[in-house]
Every structure is written in C-alpha cells, then in structure tokens.
Amino acid sequence: MNKVQPHSFFTDFDIDLFKAGKHYRLYEKLGAHLTEVDGQKGVYFAVWAPSAKAVSVIGDFNYWLEGEHPLNVRWDGSGIWEGFIPGIDKGTKYKYKIHSHHNDIKTEKADPFAFYCETPPNTASVVWNTKHGWKDTKWMATRQDKNGLDKPYSVYEVHLGSWRRAEGGRFLSYIELADQLVAYVKEMNFTHVEFMPVMEYPYDPSWGYQLVGYFAPTSRFGKPEDFMVLVDKLHQAGIGVILDWVPSHFPSDAHGLGFFDGTNLYEHPDIRKGYHPDWKSLIFNYGRNEVRSFLISNAVFWLDKYHIDGLRVDAVASMLYLDYSRADGEWEPNVFGGRENLEAASFLKDMNEEVYRSFTGVQTIAEESTSFPMVSRPTYIGGLGFGMKWMMGWMHDTLEYFKKEPIYRRHHQNDLTFSMTYAFTENFMLPLSHDEVVYGKHSILGRMPGDEWQRFGNLRLLYAFMFTHPGAKLLFMGSEFGQSGEWNFEQSLDWHLLDYDYHKGIKNLITALNKLYKKQPALYEKQFSADGFEWINYGDNENSVLSFIRKGNNPEDNLIIICNMTPVIREDYRIGIPVAGKLKELFNSDDGQFGGSGVTNKKLKTDDIPWNGRDYSAAMTLPPLGVMVFSVK
Incomplete structure (x- = not known):
C-alpha cells in the first residue's frame, strides 16, 4: 500500500476562520473523509495537534504501527496535520498516534471528528460516509410552523x-x-x-x-x-x-480529548x-x-x-x-x-x-438552574x-408542594403561586426530567402522599397543573404511565404496569393533556407572555384552590382553569368569570377514564353575581385532587 500523499481540504480562508474561532463547518475539513486523488480512492485525514512533533495514522490497515503512515503538518501555523492515504476504505478502524514536543509524551487518540466509532468498550474510530435518502421534506419545509415559541411544545x-x-x-x-x-x-x-x-x-x-x-x-x-x-x-x-x-x-x-497532543x-x-x-x-x-x-x-x-x-x-x-x-x-x-x-x-x-x-x-x-439574566433573550x-x-424553580417548588399531605397544603400555597412572579422573565420550559427520578428521589408517583387512590389523584393533579401552567412541557419516559420505581438505566421501563387500571389511567391522562394542549390556542399562543395569563383567585389558601385564566390571541379561545389541591369534594364553589355565557368542561383530571372518581360538571352557566373582582360568576362542584378546564361561550 502506498504511503501518505500530500493533500488538503483547507483553503487559506478556512485556516483564517479556524484561527479566529469562526469556522463553523469544521466537520467538512477535519477528520477522515473518503475521497479520490489522482484517480486513487482512499481517505484524507486531518487532525489538530499544534504541540505535536509527529502524527501517524494507525489502524487495522497497518497493524496499528506508529510511523507507517505519518501525516504532514501544515506550514501556516494552524497546528493541523493532514494527508491522503490511498487504498483504505469505509469501515477501516483507526486512531492518531501523537508524539508531543511536550516532555516527549506520546498519546493514542480517537478522532475528535469521527463520524462513527467502535462500540464501547472498544475505542477506535471508524472511517465512514453516512448516506441516507431523507423523506422528511414536508416536515423540514413546515418546521417553522411546528417548532415555534407560539406553538404547542x-x-x-x-x-x-x-x-x-x-x-x-x-x-x-x-x-x-x-x-x-x-x-x-x-x-x-x-x-x-x-x-x-x-x-x-x-x-x-x-x-x-x-x-x-x-x-x-x-x-x-x-x-x-x-x-x-x-x-x-x-x-x-x-x-x-x-x-x-x-x-x-x-x-x-485516554483515547478522548483530554491532553490530546x-x-x-x-x-x-x-x-x-x-x-x-x-x-x-x-x-x-x-x-x-x-x-x-x-x-x-x-x-x-x-x-x-x-x-x-x-x-x-x-x-x-x-x-x-x-x-x-x-x-x-x-x-x-x-x-x-x-x-x-x-x-x-x-x-x-x-x-x-x-x-x-x-x-x-x-x-x-438551556438547562440553567440559576437566576442568570436573559438566558432566553436575543x-x-x-x-x-x-x-x-x-424552569428549575417551578420544578423544585411544585414537587416540594406535592410531597406534602393535603391537610398541610394551605400553609404552602405560595410554593405554587410564586412561579408566576417570574414566569415571563424567560421563555420557560417546565421540566419533570430524568434527574428527578434517580438517586433516592423516588419516581414522580413515589413522591405522592396518601393511599393508592390519593397517590394517583395527586399525580393526575400535578400533571394537569403542569399542562395548564404557562410554558412548554417536558416529561421523562415512564412518568407518563406512573412508573412506580426509580429509573434504572440498565433495564427497560416497567411496561407491565399498564396491565393495571390506575397506571393505564395516567397514560390516558397524558394522552388527553397533550391533545388538549395542541388543540387549545390559549394554552400555547401566549405561553411565554404575561398577556396569556390572569389569576382569578390565588388567595384561597384555606381550601387550597387556585383558579386562573389562560389566554390566546382570540379572546373567545380563553380558558378557565380551577385546581383543587385537596381530596375534599367542594360543592357550590363559586369563582369569578370575566364574561357571561355557558361553561363547557373541556377537561377534568378526575374523569373515570383517567382513574378518577368521576366528579364532573356537565351543564354550567354564569350568574350575574360579581365575584373575585369580575362581573359574573359560576358555582360548581370541584372534584377531589382535580383540575378542570372550561371554555365560556
């Protein structure tokens, strides 16, 4: 096999951009690239190792011998070593053997720009040219409409x-x-x-x-x-x-980026x-x-x-x-x-x-857990x-609240309402992520207090509160059907739990909440704007009830949300309504299909009774540990 031949993918402009920290397509230049030079097929290699005095490509094609295929350093001070090796092909395993000027150290490194690697614990890079005939043209053409900040997320x-x-x-x-x-x-x-x-x-x-x-x-x-x-x-x-x-x-x-050259x-x-x-x-x-x-x-x-x-x-x-x-x-x-x-x-x-x-x-x-300002601002x-x-603050405060027995929640309502004092300072995503179901924290279900019915009722309540709270949503796998144990990366989720009605009910609930979120513009059009939210009553600590309005671009799309944070059914509970009309219950977390007790409100209309600072009101029955979502027409 011929030795390394001089060849380069780099122009002087590429090098200038690289040195300036402004070359954002380096994967087209550095690494291993299948190519043809003077009619010979092979691979062009390029690696950045400015403190090296020699760099060789070692691999299964040369018995991993140093010095058999040495690369050439560029003259421009970029620290890039490069060269073309004819006769090797896709699937070749390789590394870089780097002999450093620094204390005569030698390192053996995987390619930082490799497109494919051996399966661990093996550590070699693999020459590869990834090809795929994409069929997502429609998605890519309309992605802006599906992936925007004013869309369900x-x-x-x-x-x-x-x-x-x-x-x-x-x-x-x-x-x-x-x-x-x-x-x-x-x-x-x-x-x-x-x-x-x-x-x-x-x-x-x-x-x-x-x-x-x-x-x-x-x-x-x-x-x-x-x-x-x-x-x-x-x-x-x-x-x-x-x-x-x-x-x-x-x-x-040893084969990674550390102490590379x-x-x-x-x-x-x-x-x-x-x-x-x-x-x-x-x-x-x-x-x-x-x-x-x-x-x-x-x-x-x-x-x-x-x-x-x-x-x-x-x-x-x-x-x-x-x-x-x-x-x-x-x-x-x-x-x-x-x-x-x-x-x-x-x-x-x-x-x-x-x-x-x-x-x-x-x-x-950004997964950013502090109050660093303007993270999601231009x-x-x-x-x-x-x-x-x-929104790490929401996640922490909400989970702390839900761990408490309902009888004590009247003293901690601020844990739920505090998030609204800063909810629109950033474009927040509400996460219930993998970090919350490991290392002794329990699963989300495992945090919930009470007997079995109450634990699942609390879980339904938490998820419904999350989906009606302003912001995008994130839920870690397994949480959507009430995984009982902590997440274990070494085994499958506990899919057998879906044989049980309560777990099946949680799955039905998340399916319905996602559908509600996607269908109701008031839940997403202004999810990052203070214009999209209005409290009705956040001060009913004694009953542990919250009520608020979510708003879309069209006032007719506005939704009324009422959350009962205790297992007590509250009859004749009156809340203020901004407009007169009939209330239609669009969602109820206590519905029987979700494992709830089925306390619902079929027919409601507003009364000309001022309440909560509004001209109209309605009296309703609040389900235990339940969230209701109403439209008013």
Whole structure:
C-alpha cells in the first residue's frame, strides 16, 4: 500500500476562520473523509495537534504501527496535520498516534471528528460516509410552523438504552426504535422527543453525558444512517427531535480529548477553570478560538447532517459561573472582579447566533438552574440567545408542594403561586426530567402522599397543573404511565404496569393533556407572555384552590382553569368569570377514564353575581385532587 500523499481540504480562508474561532463547518475539513486523488480512492485525514512533533495514522490497515503512515503538518501555523492515504476504505478502524514536543509524551487518540466509532468498550474510530435518502421534506419545509415559541411544545424525554429492551435485555436498535418509539410518541400526542445524549460515550453509567465521539451517534444501537432513519420517521410522523448537547465538560479517558497532543489542548490549562470537581471531568477552554470552532461546528453538524430540530444544552450554569461547585480560593474572578465566566457566555452567544442564523425553525434550550439574566433573550439586547430555558424553580417548588399531605397544603400555597412572579422573565420550559427520578428521589408517583387512590389523584393533579401552567412541557419516559420505581438505566421501563387500571389511567391522562394542549390556542399562543395569563383567585389558601385564566390571541379561545389541591369534594364553589355565557368542561383530571372518581360538571352557566373582582360568576362542584378546564361561550 502506498504511503501518505500530500493533500488538503483547507483553503487559506478556512485556516483564517479556524484561527479566529469562526469556522463553523469544521466537520467538512477535519477528520477522515473518503475521497479520490489522482484517480486513487482512499481517505484524507486531518487532525489538530499544534504541540505535536509527529502524527501517524494507525489502524487495522497497518497493524496499528506508529510511523507507517505519518501525516504532514501544515506550514501556516494552524497546528493541523493532514494527508491522503490511498487504498483504505469505509469501515477501516483507526486512531492518531501523537508524539508531543511536550516532555516527549506520546498519546493514542480517537478522532475528535469521527463520524462513527467502535462500540464501547472498544475505542477506535471508524472511517465512514453516512448516506441516507431523507423523506422528511414536508416536515423540514413546515418546521417553522411546528417548532415555534407560539406553538404547542410537549417533549417526551428518552434514554434510548432503557426505554424498552428486546427479549433477553438486548438494546433495541435505531431501526427497531423507528417503529416502536415513533408509534408510541405519536399515540401519546407528544409534539417532540428529546434524546439524552446519543453522541458516542465510553461509560454507560454516565447516561451519555461524558462524551468522546462528538460527531458520531453511539454505535450501541446501530450505524449512523440508522439513527438518521429514526429521526426521519419521527419527522414523517410530525414529531420534532431535540438532542441533549454537552459542551460543558468531557471525560479524561485516554483515547478522548483530554491532553490530546500532550498538552491541555481542548481543556482549560488552569485547573480552576479546566477541571470539574463534581463530575471529575475536564472543562473546555472557551477562550481558545479553535475550541470554539470545534464546539460550534458540532452544534451545527447535528442540525445540518441529521436534520435535528433543537439542542437542549446541558449544565449551562456550570459553564456560566467560575465558582460553580468551588470553595473560596478554588476559583479566580473575571477581569471585572465578578464570578461570571465571560468566555463561556461569549461562546454561548456565538453558538446561538450561528444556529439561528443558519437554520430555520430550530430551538436551543438551556438547562440553567440559576437566576442568570436573559438566558432566553436575543443576543442583540444582551441576552445569551437561547430559545427557551428550563424552569428549575417551578420544578423544585411544585414537587416540594406535592410531597406534602393535603391537610398541610394551605400553609404552602405560595410554593405554587410564586412561579408566576417570574414566569415571563424567560421563555420557560417546565421540566419533570430524568434527574428527578434517580438517586433516592423516588419516581414522580413515589413522591405522592396518601393511599393508592390519593397517590394517583395527586399525580393526575400535578400533571394537569403542569399542562395548564404557562410554558412548554417536558416529561421523562415512564412518568407518563406512573412508573412506580426509580429509573434504572440498565433495564427497560416497567411496561407491565399498564396491565393495571390506575397506571393505564395516567397514560390516558397524558394522552388527553397533550391533545388538549395542541388543540387549545390559549394554552400555547401566549405561553411565554404575561398577556396569556390572569389569576382569578390565588388567595384561597384555606381550601387550597387556585383558579386562573389562560389566554390566546382570540379572546373567545380563553380558558378557565380551577385546581383543587385537596381530596375534599367542594360543592357550590363559586369563582369569578370575566364574561357571561355557558361553561363547557373541556377537561377534568378526575374523569373515570383517567382513574378518577368521576366528579364532573356537565351543564354550567354564569350568574350575574360579581365575584373575585369580575362581573359574573359560576358555582360548581370541584372534584377531589382535580383540575378542570372550561371554555365560556
């Protein structure tokens, strides 16, 4: 076989962009690319290793021998090593052997830009050219109408390895999931799925949040084009796809990004900025231009090549604060003396600007747990530029409230109402995520107090309150049918629970709530605006009852919502109504099909009795632990 031949995919302009941190399509240049040079088929390799004094491609084609196929360093100071190796083909396994100037260290690394990787625990990269004939033209053409902030946004969060398993505990493949998962999500009326990280990761207990192959869907479930089939099928079913994306940290595995060329190349060299004490992982150097190009190219890659509709960015708070999980003396203030990581904030702004500039109808969503301002506001007015932000405060306060026995809830109504004091400072998504059903926190059902009926009644109440509260929604898999135990990533969800009526009722409830959310404009058109919400009465602590109005663009679409947070049936309960008319009960969480007791209100009309500061009112029966949704016509 011929040795390495000189060849390059890079222009001088590419190099200038790369050095400036502005090259956002690096996956077209760096990595391993099948190509043809002077009539010879083979692979062009390019890797960034500025502190190397020699770089070789080693693989199954040369018995993993260093020096057999050395790459050539570019003359321009970019630190890129490259070359064309004829005669090798798709499926070739390879790594880079890097001999560093730094202390004569040698590293053996997987390709940071590999499109495919060996299945862990094996660690080699695989030469691949992913091809798929997309059939989602209709979805992509109309995505802006399905994926906007004024549209219903109900997300089903999925861990692919444990949603459902085949006989014998085998993982379902991407192709099998394209049948089973797509049908299920469509049946449940969710508008989107969110996949916990699908990028290649070495350690199963990390759930995918410790990435090594940033440009490769994990081979645990099949080939890259198989993952494309899954995304395509979801799109054909009218379902958007969000990926968890992790630019916050990466593991120190020997074959990964850490100490890549014998130096701190991708990670920050200062341990106070480059090492995460909670996760024992490495933190990207957001001030290094080439690292910014790598990360933003990765965000763009999934939207470009895999037609992804949104990125949920993990652990944003850990990126934004220099003192995150650090004691005094373990961090250094920024140039202004503050604790904000200015380089990370600048990176996030650049990432969001590029994503929204280059792709129509996509969303970025920040998992950010602090009060950092303007996370989901445009960069041109000083924001970080995300489309949405997780409402962690709502999640924490609401779950704390629902853990309490109903008799004590009268003293804690502020836990539910407080969220409305800041609900419209950001575009909030309400999450009940995987983090809330692990590590001894119990399942969502497991948090609920009372006997069996009350536990399920409380769960129905929680979900109905969530879906009528302003904001987008996210529910972790298993929660939609009342999974009893905590989530275990090593096994399937407890699907056998659907043999029991109460669990089947929860599944029916979520299906109905998703349908209600999609059908009623008042629940989504102004879900991020104060104009879309009005309290009727938030002060009835004694009865633990909340009532409010959700508003759409058309006043005729407005909805009345009443929540009874106790198991007491309240008859003749009067609430103020802004207009005269007949009340139609559109939804009742106590309906028998959901496992409820069936206390409903069939025929109601307003009375000319002023109440709650409104000209009209209606007296009704409140179901136990129930939420009712009415239209007024």
